[in-house]
Amino acid sequence: DAMVIQNPRYQVTQFGKPVTLSCSQTLNHNVMYWYQQKSSQAPKLLFHYYDKDFNNEADTPDNFQSRRPNTSFCFLDIRSPGLGDAAMYLCATSRDLGETQYFGPGTRLLVL
C-alpha cells in the first residue's frame, strides 16, 4: 500500500507557466519534505514542514513555494518555471526530525 503518494507522476509545463505538484501521506507523520533531484545528482532539500512550521532552505529560489493545508497533504508551487527547474521532485515524510524518511515515487517535471 502506497504510503507517500505524489501526483502527477509526470508533468509537462511551459516556460513561465505556474505548476503545482502534490504530495499526500497516510503515515500521519509530522514532517514533510520537498527535494529536487537532477540527473545523476543527490537530492537537494528545498524546504520542509514540521507540522505547520515551514522551514525554507537558504538557497531555495523564491520561485519555489509550498503549502501544507493539513497533516496529510503538502504542495510544491513553482511560480514561473525555468528550463533549469526541469528535474525529479521528491516528497518525503518522517515521524520526527532526524528519523527515517519515506519517499514518494517522485514527479518528473519537464519544462518546454
Added chain:
Amino acid sequence: ELKVEQNPLFLSMQEGKNYTIYCNYSTTSDRLYWYRQDPGKSLESLFVLLSNGAVKQEGRLMASLDTKARLSTLHITAAVHDLSATYFCAVFLMNRDDKIIFGKGTRLHILP
C-alpha cells in the same frame, strides 16, 4: 558546514565479488542513513545507524558506523546483478538546522 563525501562515485564489479562503499562526513553526527535508488525511481531506505559501532545487515548488504572516525561503510558480499543501483548515504545535522545532508551517491553496476 557539514560535508558528506562518498567514494567511490562509480563502481563496476563482477557478480560474486565483495566490495565496500565509504561515506565520510565532516562534523559530529550520530545518525546516518543509507538509501538505494534505482534508475528513474525514488529513494528506498536501507539502513539507519544511530550510534557508534552500530552494524546492520540485510541480505548481502551490511552497514556500519564509526562516529569517532566520522565514517560509515556499506559492504556488499557476493554481489548479484539485482544490487545494481545508486546508493546514497545521508547524515543528520541535529540541532543545527535539523536537516539531512546527502552524499553525491555511488553508482554501482554489477556485471553478470
